[in-house]
Amino acid sequence: MLSCPRCQAPIEPTAIQCPRCQLTLKAHGHPGMTLHRTEGDEALCATCLYDTDDTCNFPQRPTATTCTLYRSVKPAEDLALPDPSFGQQINFWLRSHPGLMALGGLLLLSLVLVLVR
Numbered sequence: 001m002l003s004c005p006r007c008q009a010p011i012e013p014t015a016i017q018c019p020r021c022q023l024t025l026k027a028h029g030h031p032g033m034t035l036h037r038t039e040g041d042e043a044l045c046a047t048c049l050y051d052t053d054d055t056c057n058f059p060q061r062p063t064a065t066t067c068t069l070y071r072s073v074k075p076a077e078d079l080a081l082p083d084p085s086f087g088q089q090i091n092f093w094l095r096s097h098p099g100l101m102a103l104g105g106l107l108l109l110s111l112v113l114v115l116v117r
């Protein structure tokens with residue numbers, strides 16, 4: 001259960017204000033915001049960009065286990081999809097050039113018709 005950073009009262013994940021001390025919760029609980037959670041024993045801050053560049057002033061730093069502002073220090077290319085295979089590239093090219101494919105089909109058909117005569 002989450003707790004209020006000021007008075008430690010338990011609060012709902014969707015709360016925008018502490019029910020006990022009325023603190024406005026700016027980072028937690030805003031509907032539509034992703035709440036990042038740790039997946040092991042390590043705190044989120046250990047791999048967070050805002051801890052690395054020392055721009056975070058959240059009270060739960062450096063031991064946050066849940067955080068809405070977490071941003072991984074992992075470079076984006078680590079998360080990118082692997083390069084498409086040669087077959088996938090050909091498939092993509094064929095699907096994005098339907099006009100050329102139709103023209104090629106017609107040429108092939110005419111060639112076959114000329115040859116069978």
Ligand code: SF4
Binds near residue numbers: 058067
């Ligand atoms: S933004 Fe969250 S995860 Fe990142 S350093 Fe601050 S408290 Fe930790």
Ligand SMILES: [Zn+2]
Binds near residue numbers: 006009020021022023
């Ligand atoms: Zn409170």
